[in-house]
Amino acid sequence: MMSSTEAGRYWEENAEAWTQLSRRGYxxxxxxFNTPAFMRILPDVNGLRGLDIGCGDGHNTRLVAARGAKMTAFDIAPTFIRYAVEAERRQPLAIGYLHAGAHYLPFAARQFDFVVAFMSLMDMPEQEQVVAEIHRILKPDAFFQFSISHPFTDHPYRQWISDETGKRVAMAVRDYFDNRQYIDEWTFGAAPKELKTRYKPFKTPYFTKTLSQWLNMLIEAGFILERFEEPCADENTARDHPEVADSRIAPFFLIVRCRKTTI
Ligand SMILES: C[S@@+](CC[C@H](N)C(=O)[O-])C[C@H]1O[C@@H](n2cnc3c(N)ncnc32)[C@H](O)[C@@H]1O
Known part of the structure; x- marks a missing residue:
């Protein structure tokens, strides 16, 4: 299996374009809909000590910090951390950023009231080790909330099916049960052509698991499952932003919240 260091190198290659394109709203x-759904179900974090894993340029970390949490955040790609630190300097929210990998967290046990990970866990090999590390650094009764690409549709063998007008109407998936490691090459579809050609496409490593493997991994690590969401654009958003209308056909994302038991 690809090492986390090697996977991290892909992310460092993506970081400049990802930051530029995401900051322009693409x-x-x-x-x-994905981050809004995550924030809707996030418990009250005011005054709590939280950790954001795979924080990218810190966009979502800042949203959590704005709710009053004392945030630490880290990413494996130094360019993301540089952009996150610059944003913190411009608009201080007392977020501490680190360059680190999720497989060996540089924290003592039972330090954090909660951990969040927005769309980063599926990009990491050996997720069992990452989840064990998260469990270790959480206080008893603390929660872990994360979003991932949906295990059912995030797969190398999937295909959109379109009608005669070219409109997407369904998605076909095969080999769902095979655990795959693959590199996807893509960019934000909403970006204009001029920017798509200015930046190289992202190359993102994925490490797939079935839905039951994801959930059983959390249970085996000692978490109690608490809440799930499969966010999609609501009807109004899909009408006003046709670029996300296909999120209503099949699930793109899964959000899970679980809690460390008190013992
Ligand atoms: C899809 S991006 C999401 C970024 C950010 N959380 C967001 O929602 O905008 C995935 C992030 O996970 C980071 N990442 C991948 N593997 C990692 C690892 N082993 N340890 C820490 N961060 C990692 C990548 O560098 C990247 O920033």
């Missing part, structure tokens, strides 16, 4: 799924 990460439309994140902005229009």
């Amino acid at each position: 990460d439309v799924c994140r902005d229009l």
Whole structure:
């Protein structure tokens, strides 16, 4: 299996373009429905000590910090951390950023009241080790909330099916049960052609698991499952932003919240 260091190198290659394009508003799924759904179900974090894993340029970390949480955040790609630190300097929210990998967290046990990970866990090999680390650094009764690409549709063998007008109407998936490691090459579809050609496409490593493997992994690590969401654009958003209308056909994302038991 690819090492996390190697996977991290892909992310460092993506970081400049990802930051530029997402800051211009082209990460439309994140902005229009995925992060809003995550924030809707996030428990009250005011005054709590939280950790954001795979924070990218810190966009979502800042949203959590704005709710009163004392945030630490880290990413494996140094360019993301540089942009996050610059944003913190411009608009201080007392977020501490680190360059680190999720497989060995540089924190003592039972330090954090909660951990969040927005769309980063599926990009990491050996997720069992990452989840064990998260469990270790959480206080008893603390929660872990994360979003991932939906295990059912995030797969190398999937295909959109369109009608005679070219409109997407369904998605076909095969080999769902095979655990795959693959590199996807893509960019934010909403970005204009001029920017798509200015930046190289992202190359993102994925490490797939079935839905039951994801959930059983959390249970085996000692978490109690608490809440799930499969966010999609609501009807009004889909009408006003046709670029996300296909999120209503099949699930793109899964959000899970679980809690460390008190013992
Ligand atoms: C899809 S991006 C999401 C970024 C950000 N959380 C957001 O929602 O905008 C995935 C992030 O996970 C980071 N990442 C991947 N593997 C990692 C690892 N082993 N440790 C820490 N961060 C990692 C990448 O560098 C990237 O910033």
